[in-house]
Amino acid sequence: MIFPEWTTGNIILYGFLAVVAISVGPLEYFGQAMMAYSKFRPSSGISTRTGMVILYATPLIALVTSALPYLSNPTTIQLIVxxxxxxxxxxxxxxxxxxxxxxxxxxxxxxxxIASFYSLAAFLVGYLNREPFQSMDAWFYIGIVLFVIGIIGNFNQHKALANLRKDSMEYKIPRGGLFEYVVCPHYLFEIITWLGIFLLSRHLGALLVLAFIIAYLSARSIRTLAWYREKFKDFPTGRKGIFPFVL
Incomplete structure (x- = not known):
């Protein structure tokens, strides 16, 4: 793994990222920093579709901005990351x-x-990619496989959830596949996606981003599981939040 030069600026940056990664799970779980969207949406605000496009488009801008110095002539590793x-x-x-x-x-x-954190994450991974890991070793190829599995799996779970609301905007109990084991398999596949990105990048910053994603999505999945159990009295009792048989 590649560690940064421990300048004052990097100590502050990585210290901040570590604190956020450690604290976001408990804050989300106990409702102190609960992100207000989806099942936990507020009574007023902006269109969710508009908000989601904003919070996912801004990281693209941040990523391209951070990668400009090498995009014209990237190495294979830089291009893949x-x-x-x-x-x-x-x-x-x-x-x-x-x-x-x-x-x-x-x-x-x-x-x-969410736009701020994802933009910071995208910018950081793109910036650190200016000095990429120098070897396409076995872990790098495992990272590619995990990334592809994560992307495809995440899309398939999102498609299944969208199909549940094709004819009605009412929430229903998801059935079939991984939904028989966890209530948020789309979160599980997002974690797998970011694990793949970390193995491609191999920078400490990418590891801290992964830690944040795991903590946040795990806590949110627990709250989502509690929401389903409260809303649906016939909700399957053995179903977990995000990791089958575990959490």
């Missing part, structure tokens, strides 16, 4: 525009908060 992050966020923009079924608003605060 850049493409992985770009594909992830571009996919989320397209899903927000054409796939997801939204009901209710998203708060402006939530939009700005």
């Amino acid at each position: 850049f493409a992985s992050v770009f594909i992830h966020f571009a996919k989320r923009v397209l899903e927000s525009l054409f796939l997801h079924k939204y009901s209710g608003p998203i708060s402006v605060f939530t939009t700005l908060m």
